[in-house]
Amino acid sequence: MAVSPKRTIPGGEMTKSGLIEEVARRTPHISKKDTEVVVNTIFDAMIESLRLGDRIEIRGFGSFQVKTREAREGRNPKTGEPVHISAKRTPFFKVGKELKEMVDDSPDLPEEGPVQREASA
Amino acid sequence: MTKAEIVEQIYERVGFSKKEAAELVEKVFEIIKNTLAEGEKVKISGFGNFVVRHKNARKGRNPQTGQEILLEERKVLTFKPSLVLKNVLNEAEEQGETDAGESSL
Numbered sequence: 001m002a003v004s005p006k007r008t009i010p011g012g013e014m015t016k017s018g019l020i021e022e023v024a025r026r027t028p029h030i031s032k033k034d035t036e037v038v039v040n041t042i043f044d045a046m047i048e049s050l051r052l053g054d055r056i057e058i059r060g061f062g063s064f065q066v067k068t069r070e071a072r073e074g075r076n077p078k079t080g081e082p083v084h085i086s087a088k089r090t091p092f093f094k095v096g097k098e099l100k101e102m103v104d105d106s107p108d109l110p111e112e113g114p115v116q117r118e119a120s121a
Numbered sequence: 122m123t124k125a126e127i128v129e130q131i132y133e134r135v136g137f138s139k140k141e142a143a144e145l146v147e148k149v150f151e152i153i154k155n156t157l158a159e160g161e162k163v164k165i166s167g168f169g170n171f172v173v174r175h176k177n178a179r180k181g182r183n184p185q186t187g188q189e190i191l192l193e194e195r196k197v198l199t200f201k202p203s204l205v206l207k208n209v210l211n212e213a214e215e216q217g218e219t220d221a222g223e224s225s226l
Binding site: 011012013014015016019022023026027030034035037038039041042043045046047049050051054055056057058059060061062064066088089090091092093095098099100102103104105106107108 | 130134141167
């Protein structure tokens with residue numbers, strides 16, 4: 001099976017399926033199906049860990065931590081009407097030293113115009 | 122949770138040997154890192170997006186001494202959690218609140 005070579009494009013993006021492709025390409029002794037299961041398991045395990053309030057530390061990459069935002073009285077910015085915002089838990093990511101330096105040295109992004117289709121995950 | 126614990130999970134849930142699981146976990150994070158280092162974003166549906174952002178140079182202050190310093194132009198990595206992840210984190214708590222308010226048991 002031919003696998004297209006990895007090309008990175010500054011300003012481009014890699015999705016989870018792209019990640020699976022790339023892992024599969026680099027581990028030819030493991031089937032793509034298995035690779036997919038493993039990648040999904042990694043993120044499932046991380047989500048579960050965060051759900052339980054655990055901190056995740058991936059050396060060289062970064063750490064994830066859940067912080068609680070207190071309930072507060074907010075305002076609807078359109079109408080000015082006061083609204084109650086209940087407490088919520090939000091995940092935070094802190095980049096690790098190694099990755100931080102790698103990213104800072106990354107090639108400049110093409111700056112023309114808004115990057116197309118910035119849909120949230 | 123550490124990388125070793127993720128490996129353990131794969132060993133338990135998927136049945137890979139620990140050696141294989143460790144190799145795969147290592148590869149996954151390495152690929153994500155290298156991709157980001159090339160200025161590409163990484164979008165993991167159900168988890169979140171990692172995006173490299175360019176920050177312009179600006180004047181800042183050392184919060185301890187109040188001394189003005191020049192922060193050089195730089196690139197930083199940001200993580201935007203997916204809605205799915207944010208919802209997962211708040212399910213349990215919402216449930217807890219409802220239970221406390223209207224306990225039927």
